[in-house]
Amino acid sequence: MAQTTDQRYRVTPVRPQSRQYPFPLNLYQSAVGRKWVMAITGIGLIGFVLVHMVGNLHVYEGPAGMHKYAESLRTLGNGLIPKGAVLWLLRVGLLGMFVLHLHSAITLSRMSGNASENAGRISGAKKYEGGRDHVAATFASRTMRWTGPIIALFLFYHLADLTWGWWLGDAFVPGDPYHNVSTSLGNLPVAVLYVVANVALAWHIFHGAWSMFQSLGVNNPRYNQLRRGLATFLAGLILVGNLSFPILTQAGLINEDKRYCPIGEIEGNACLAEQALDH
Amino acid sequence: MSSGHSETINVTLKVWRQEGPNENGGFEVHQQTISTDASFLEMLDQLNEQLNEVGTEPLAFESDCREGICGTCGVMINGRAHGPQTATATCQLHMREFHDGDEIVVEPFRAAGFPVIRDLAVDRSPLDRIIESGGYISVNTGAASDANLTPVPKAAADMAFDAAACIGCGACVAACPNSAAQLFTSAKIGHLGLLPQGQAERWSRTENMVETMEEFFGSCTNHGECSAACPKEISLDFIAFMNRDYVKAKIKNRALAGQH
Numbered sequence: 001m002a003q004t005t006d007q008r009y010r011v012t013p014v015r016p017q018s019r020q021y022p023f024p025l026n027l028y029q030s031a032v033g034r035k036w037v038m039a040i041t042g043i044g045l046i047g048f049v050l051v052h053m054v055g056n057l058h059v060y061e062g063p064a065g066m067h068k069y070a071e072s073l074r075t076l077g078n079g080l081i082p083k084g085a086v087l088w089l090l091r092v093g094l095l096g097m098f099v100l101h102l103h104s105a106i107t108l109s110r111m112s113g114n115a116s117e118n119a120g121r122i123s124g125a126k127k128y129e130g131g132r133d134h135v136a137a138t139f140a141s142r143t144m145r146w147t148g149p150i151i152a153l154f155l156f157y158h159l160a161d162l163t164w165g166w167w168l169g170d171a172f173v174p175g176d177p178y179h180n181v182s183t184s185l186g187n188l189p190v191a192v193l194y195v196v197a198n199v200a201l202a203w204h205i206f207h208g209a210w211s212m213f214q215s216l217g218v219n220n221p222r223y224n225q226l227r228r229g230l231a232t233f234l235a236g237l238i239l240v241g242n243l244s245f246p247i248l249t250q251a252g253l254i255n256e257d258k259r260y261c262p263i264g265e266i267e268g269n270a271c272l273a274e275q276a277l278d279h
Numbered sequence: 280m281s282s283g284h285s286e287t288i289n290v291t292l293k294v295w296r297q298e299g300p301n302e303n304g305g306f307e308v309h310q311q312t313i314s315t316d317a318s319f320l321e322m323l324d325q326l327n328e329q330l331n332e333v334g335t336e337p338l339a340f341e342s343d344c345r346e347g348i349c350g351t352c353g354v355m356i357n358g359r360a361h362g363p364q365t366a367t368a369t370c371q372l373h374m375r376e377f378h379d380g381d382e383i384v385v386e387p388f389r390a391a392g393f394p395v396i397r398d399l400a401v402d403r404s405p406l407d408r409i410i411e412s413g414g415y416i417s418v419n420t421g422a423a424s425d426a427n428l429t430p431v432p433k434a435a436a437d438m439a440f441d442a443a444a445c446i447g448c449g450a451c452v453a454a455c456p457n458s459a460a461q462l463f464t465s466a467k468i469g470h471l472g473l474l475p476q477g478q479a480e481r482w483s484r485t486e487n488m489v490e491t492m493e494e495f496f497g498s499c500t501n502h503g504e505c506s507a508a509c510p511k512e513i514s515l516d517f518i519a520f521m522n523r524d525y526v527k528a529k530i531k532n533r534a535l536a537g538q539h
Contacts (some may be wrong), residue, residue: 010404031493
């Protein structure tokens with residue numbers, strides 16, 4: 001008796017279990033495991049953003065300093081492996097982390113959407129007529145699905161801007177990052193775009209850098225209080241560092257007047273050595 | 280406790296009515312005059328008496344103990360699971376939390392895993408599926424063992440008790456923007472996994488309960504809405520413990536489990 005009613009009214013799963021793949025792929029099959037992957041890749045990506053920001057501070061040393069920094073990235077591990085190999089290894093790793101981070105985010109939010117299809121109310125989103133009174137969720141946590149895509153789109157713009165030189169056209173000089181940065185960010189709309197995107201990035205990190213502790217299960221009452229502080233610190237540091245570039249370019253601190261060597265001719269050469277002597 | 284100050288207020292109730300799981304539902308508006316000493320469910324009882332008198336179908340809602348320990352009751356009140364008062368189940372909510380002239384919107388808990396049975400009553404059996412998949416310990420029954428035969432550290436006992444306070448009402452799922460059941464599942468896993476009696480099945484329990492949970496519910500994004508809505512104030516820490524144990528369980532070689 002009980003069994004028949006049980007069968008008739010059994011709630012249908014929205015995501016029936018499928019056969020498990022062998023370890024470690026089975027971790028990625030579960031949402032908890034996927035959040036774990038999101039946290040790990042998130043740490044890697046935050047690490048990249050930090051290193052990228054700190055490295056870019058070389059721009060304040062002028063064209064030669066920036067050039068030397070850019071060159072040293074290409075010659076990482078020099079003497080052991082061919083030029084650029086370490087850089088490409090890092091790029092492939094970054095791309096992999098980015099793809100995994102994105103793929104888990106998209107699939108998990110779809111899973112949550114499916115789990116929120118409301119009985120009796122035919123709509124994709126979970127809504128309550130009485131208003132959705134967010135008590136604990138922060139603005140950052142609720143906008144992860146907006147700041148994420150903004151960052152992804154910006155990343156594409158940023159690569160096209162300063163790595164591939166699509167938008168600058170003839171003004172883009174490969175191997176002269178100082179020139180490219182000051183030209184691109186000297187354009188007010190572009191500077192505004194960089195500011196907006198970096199605010200979104202900091203906002204994303206503000207929730208992400210806290211959330212990853214929960215996803216990884218790194219939780220101990222002794223230091224739980226520090227987690228929010230660390231996330232705020234990281235987001236703030238990245239925000240201040242990254243915003244300084246477009247703002248100070250607009251303010252005229254990063255500009256071509258600082259240049260001793262002709263544009264595009266630092267490579268290789270006498271001018272750089274000359275400048276090094278000057279200092 | 281009572282200040283002796285009770286008054287009568289008029290409220291406008293906007294309640295969800297739905298005849299069955301596959302019917303379309305809608306809101307119905309009712310005026311209620313009620314003492315501020317009445318509980319929220321007593322107000323719904325009063326509404327049902329009035330509906331009975333005029334021969335209309337009474338409003339279906341669930342309740343049992345009415346003292347906040349069984350987890351049967353639970354509705355969304357003005358967009359908050361169990362209403363505006365923190366750490367309180369719907370049955371323990373009183374009308375003194377409302378003011379004269381308030382409009383109160385009453386809806387069922389929403390999630391694909393909680394289909395509406397009728398009106399405000401939802402089917403929370405997916406939570407039972409999660410419990411069935413691992414929310415137990417296997418022991419030989421027989422003569423009762425001596426009390427305190429198995430020593431339990433005080434701190435672990437306290438923590439396990441905090442987790443065991445979960446009444447399984449489903450407010451966490453209802454409040455979660457992702458309809459995730461992480462808080463419920465982690466409380467059940469935590470309460471057994473913290474105690475010595477729960478160790479033997481710790482890893483298989485975590486795997487099975489998490490995987491069953493993911494059949495019905497969404498994915499946690501660490502908003503913290505669940506814990507804020509929880510009538511028993513279960514901590515988000517249990518979710519972190521569950522996540523940690525799940526990944527460990529996947530990696531662990533069970534034959535060496537005793538060596539951790």
